[in-house]
Amino acid sequence: MKSLVLRRPDDWHVHLRDGAALAAVLPFTAARFARAMVMPNLNPPVTTTRQALEYRERIRARLPAGAAFEPLMTLYLTDATPPEEITRAKAAGIVGCKLYPAGATTHSDAGVTDVRRIDATLARMAEVGMVLQVHGEVTDPQVDIFEREARFIEAVLAPLAARHLQLRIVFEHITTRAALDFVHGARAGIGATVTPQHLLMNRNALFAGGLQPHHYCLPVLKAEEHRAALLAAVAGGSPRLFLGTDSAPHARRAKEAACGCAGIFSAHAGIELYAEAFEAAGALDQLEAFAALNGAAFYGLPRNEATVTLTRDAWRVPERLPFGDEELVPLRAGESLAWRLAA
Ligand code: NCD
Ligand code: ZN
Numbered sequence: 001m002k003s004l005v006l007r008r009p010d011d012w013h014v015h016l017r018d019g020a021a022l023a024a025v026l027p028f029t030a031a032r033f034a035r036a037m038v039m040p041n042l043n044p045p046v047t048t049t050r051q052a053l054e055y056r057e058r059i060r061a062r063l064p065a066g067a068a069f070e071p072l073m074t075l076y077l078t079d080a081t082p083p084e085e086i087t088r089a090k091a092a093g094i095v096g097c098k099l100y101p102a103g104a105t106t107h108s109d110a111g112v113t114d115v116r117r118i119d120a121t122l123a124r125m126a127e128v129g130m131v132l133q134v135h136g137e138v139t140d141p142q143v144d145i146f147e148r149e150a151r152f153i154e155a156v157l158a159p160l161a162a163r164h165l166q167l168r169i170v171f172e173h174i175t176t177r178a179a180l181d182f183v184h185g186a187r188a189g190i191g192a193t194v195t196p197q198h199l200l201m202n203r204n205a206l207f208a209g210g211l212q213p214h215h216y217c218l219p220v221l222k223a224e225e226h227r228a229a230l231l232a233a234v235a236g237g238s239p240r241l242f243l244g245t246d247s248a249p250h251a252r253r254a255k256e257a258a259c260g261c262a263g264i265f266s267a268h269a270g271i272e273l274y275a276e277a278f279e280a281a282g283a284l285d286q287l288e289a290f291a292a293l294n295g296a297a298f299y300g301l302p303r304n305e306a307t308v309t310l311t312r313d314a315w316r317v318p319e320r321l322p323f324g325d326e327e328l329v330p331l332r333a334g335e336s337l338a339w340r341l342a343a
Helices: 019-032 049-061 083-091 115-128 145-163 177-185 196-200 224-235 272-280 284-299
Strands: 003-007 011-014 035-038 070-076 096-099 131-134 169-171 190-194 241-243 307-316 321-323 326-328 336-341
Touching: 003 284, 011 019, 011 241, 019 049, 019 321, 035 049, 049 070, 049 083, 070 083, 083 115, 115 131, 115 145, 145 169, 145 177, 169 177, 177 190, 177 224, 190 224, 190 284, 196 224, 196 272, 224 272, 224 284, 241 284, 272 284, 272 336
Parallel strands: 011 035, 035 070, 070 096, 096 131, 131 169, 169 190, 190 241
Antiparallel strands: 003 307, 307 336, 321 326
16 A cells, blocks of 8 residues: 655644534544644634634643644734834744735734734834734625736735735635735745645536535635646745645535635545545645645744654545534545545
8 A cells, every 4th residue: 555654744724613613523634634833713713822822722621632733823913013013023932924805805804904003013023023813805895706816916915015024924725826926036035835625626616516515715716727726836845835724614504505615624534635636636745744844934934753654545535523502514425535544
């Protein structure tokens, strides 16, 4: 049987939620990844250092016995985040701050209405070496949903990166050729995460045989040319791109609804899905850099020394997983996956 030994990967963008939901999904991430960048869009959001440290304790308390997993914490930026909060966060070991344009996605109501309002806070981030993690979509409902990422680059991200030349920025979950072009043409200190769904699916997956709520996430899946460009870029070994699943669990009831939530749960196969994508591109030899080296280098963190083994041994993804009092439909539910994580 074919097998693949990798340095233990990191997930640079994940939603772990809280309470019973956290307890349900955390073991999947902790089994695969050495570290994960934990998104702060709880309800209410994690806007202060104190809240982030308390959230980290709740995560640690839910870790399976013996798990070697480190949650890396982020702050949720609002119009009112003071520069002093950044200094406190840095001193407390918080790694990044997440910019959600207000209204862009799940639990983003408290996000930033205009980035120029937080220029002093961004300047402090650059000064103390805090990374800015960006949900890169404009929120204007007049803008076509498939164009919101490209529009964000010109309207917000490029000017922001030019105003704050020392600020390190991660363009999260990129989905388009425009985003790739921006990242590859940008100054030093700009990287991007790529999800498994945007490497494996295009927007047809939203409508295949009928409306598919479990394929709905934000940024929304894009046309095939964009998927192909993303896959070619990661397969080509771009050092600016790294793994971020954006695994975002929602209860089945909230997804299969008249107004379904955005978010795809992929943590149950958080490295296996990428192995499938890289294999399809004939680039399994590039998986380790994408999954375990590029992100650590960008964030200035040490490389993981442990390894994981993947075997080419197909398994069937469960139709549903427990999710507190609810249930969860994982990506590829009821279907077969080619790669398996060895115990
Ligand atoms: C995320 C969530 O559910 O928290 N949803 C998603 O579709 N990715 C929020 C986000 O990262 O946009
Ligand atoms: Zn996300």
